[in-house]
Amino acid sequence: MLALLVFAFLLDVALGSIHIPFKAVLGILISPDTADTTWLYIIQQIRLPKALTAVVVGCGLSVSGLQMQTLFRNPLAGPSVLGITAGASLGVALVMLSAGTITSLYSIKELGISGSWLIILASSIGAAMVMLLVVTISSSLKDNVIVLIVGVMIGNITFSIISIWQYFSAPELIKDYLIWTFGSLGGVTGDQLLILTIVVIIGTAISFVSSKLLDALLLGDNYARSMGVTVKRARLLIIGSTSILAGGITAFCGPIGFIGIAVPHLTRALFNTSNHRILIPGCCLVGTLLMLVCDIVAQLPGSQTVLPINVITALVGSPVVIWIIVGRNKLKGF
């Protein structure tokens, strides 16, 4: 599996709209000095960051999805159920659709849509606000299912606000916003990649530390309580790390669907366990692999076109999940 992962990573770096031979790619990765400068630039500045982003995003979304499915004991839960993605979208919509404050438009045009710090800041704040709201409400609730419903409702409210905003906005602005919602791995470079990586490492680390809690929560709130788990505190920890992961990734790459829901199921099927100490690293592996494959497909090998990543994740991933789950004829874990 690791070998497969390394191969997918290399393939992802090697493929793109400009043809670079596989050998040359390896050469650049091993000893950068000897290579053609154009190729060196493309690999180092564009393709390598993009592949690394795919790795980080794959890890983060999968782990946060796993946590949500365990916490809510619901196979359809994913990173977006708590409305965090919606919050990020609201932040972005706020900036993009607020009809031409000149600075925002300028910075978007100048830096490219997903590469803009302004957009990142806006969506981070949006995600954080919604997360704060969900955490505040949920801290007074006893039942995790109610927390889930509250999260979904807040997400709906947020999307409604965005829709109203879109309704009153100029078509060009809406187009820009729509492009953001397609998601992109390509805009994250340099410092941004570093920050995103740190955010995802922190989120995943918190998640791994709470793997014992997650195991206990598999039996439901009451059993968890009888084993000494303070359910409210555990919930806060889990929602917190999910928010960091999902919020951070959405801020940098736009909303990327599907991975968070699908990868935990694939991982459970492949590793045949419910132990989170194994499932969390497992999700990182499977999530990374799936994300790299999606990115390779998105570039449509041999062509000049690049499809939006958010479209590909569902298009490539769904059949895989259907194949595996129908093949086993039951949804393991639930």
Next chain:
Amino acid sequence: MEQLKTTAEAERKLLLQTTGLSIGYKQGRNNLKEVATGLNLEMFAGEVICLLGPNGCGKSTLLRTIAGLQETVLGTVEIEGTELGQLKPALLAKKISMVLTDNVRSGDLDVYSLIALGRYPHSGWLGRLTTEDKSVIDQAILSTATGEFVDRKLATLSDGESQKVMLARAIAQDTPIIILDEPTAHLDLPSRIQLMRLLHRLAKDTKKAILISTHELDLALQVADQIWLMQAGGHMATGLPEELVLNGSFAEAFNKDGIMFDPATGSFNMHASGVKSITVNGDGTAAFWTRKALLRKGFHISGAQKESLAVTVLENAGQPRWTLEKDRKITTYHTLRDFLKNVNLIEPT
């Protein structure tokens, strides 16, 4: 004699005690519904306690309150001398383990992992199992006879098997007190008896205090060292099972709408008392089942000999024979079916 009594008392180690305990639950924001008040209960090491009572009288509320899953309304619960509120959740989990009615839907969990989760309060921050943890788990598996399906997934277990597994998990938690909420609810009769016998033996062997809420009156009468009999409205009677039968508490708690608790048999009589009276003589198995059949047919079984109707059941070389005596007229039947058909034709006098 006095000396003997005090040593016996000292051996009865008090594990849990409630004083003036009121229990209840919140309905809405500020509406507290009390289900029982002034409960003074005691649990001793090595004893099985059965909590009986009709549906909705607050059995689960009581269990959850004692286990610290729910707040007390008034009064105190003390566990080994420490008040419940003073115990941190992690420490409480080392005192009380539970088997709940909650459905554990996580089908991907295998039996061993589930039982191993019982070590949660004892294991380190990542939940790694030490050799000591493993030996406790093995012991729990051994004592519940779940060894043959430790590798199976939870989703593939029958109700009886999964209840045993949940019990094994509670045992692995290694607590002096185990509380089970209606553990026999979905089990067939052999599994119920098996489980109750297992709990009884566990209490004796490991000196744990085991509290079971159940509707199995007859099984409770057989295994319980103490019975807590709860009634709708929160009245609680406690004592030895036999005491509660003899002082009429059972009859009081369960008699309703013509269903009678019969202290003579320790079971419920579901048939309305008949208008026809009959005396049944004989005390073998055949006589026992003849009584049952007559009750079903609407007869009143009278102990007195003065009835005009009487049957004598005699077993001869394993062949029962029914001799019916009516107004000094004697008829003998060779099958129960024959006897019942004829006795049923007799008009009430």
